[in-house]
Amino acid sequence: MFSHIMVGSNDLDASRKFYDATLGALGARAAGPGDRLVYMHGGGLFLVTKPINGEPACHANGGTIGFAAASPEQADAWHAAGVANGGTPIEADPGVREGAFGKLYLAYLRDPSGNKVCAMHRIPA
Numbered sequence: 001m002f003s004h005i006m007v008g009s010n011d012l013d014a015s016r017k018f019y020d021a022t023l024g025a026l027g028a029r030a031a032g033p034g035d036r037l038v039y040m041h042g043g044g045l046f047l048v049t050k051p052i053n054g055e056p057a058c059h060a061n062g063g064t065i066g067f068a069a070a071s072p073e074q075a076d077a078w079h080a081a082g083v084a085n086g087g088t089p090i091e092a093d094p095g096v097r098e099g100a101f102g103k104l105y106l107a108y109l110r111d112p113s114g115n116k117v118c119a120m121h122r123i124p125a
Contacts (some may be wrong), residue, residue, distance in 0.1 A: 015111065086111075
């Protein structure tokens with residue numbers, strides 16, 4: 001459904017540190033130098049850039065970007081890497097939550113620019 005997701009950053013160095021660590025924990029790697037950060041994994045692209053209009057970056061109120069984790073342990077590694085590299089833990093501690101989509105293992109953070117991100121593992125029924 002999606003070709004890519006891009007978020008804004010006010011500090012690309014802080015974002016690079018955070019996303020290299022968190023997305024690295026999921027197996028993604030940065031796709032080279034440039035004026036924006038580009039991560040590739042599983043056919044998807046995640047990009048981070050300073051806003052082209054010169055205004056400060058801000059997070060989407062009510063928005064969350066979810067990254068697929070292969071296991072609860074990988075989601076925990078993602079969360080720990082984020083906290084160690086400038087992320088802020090939010091919501092409940094990482095763990096299982098039940099909802100309309102069944103059991104999910106979820107871990108939430110805010111990145112250094114305030115974007116809400118999540119690692120999610122779907123627990124088989």
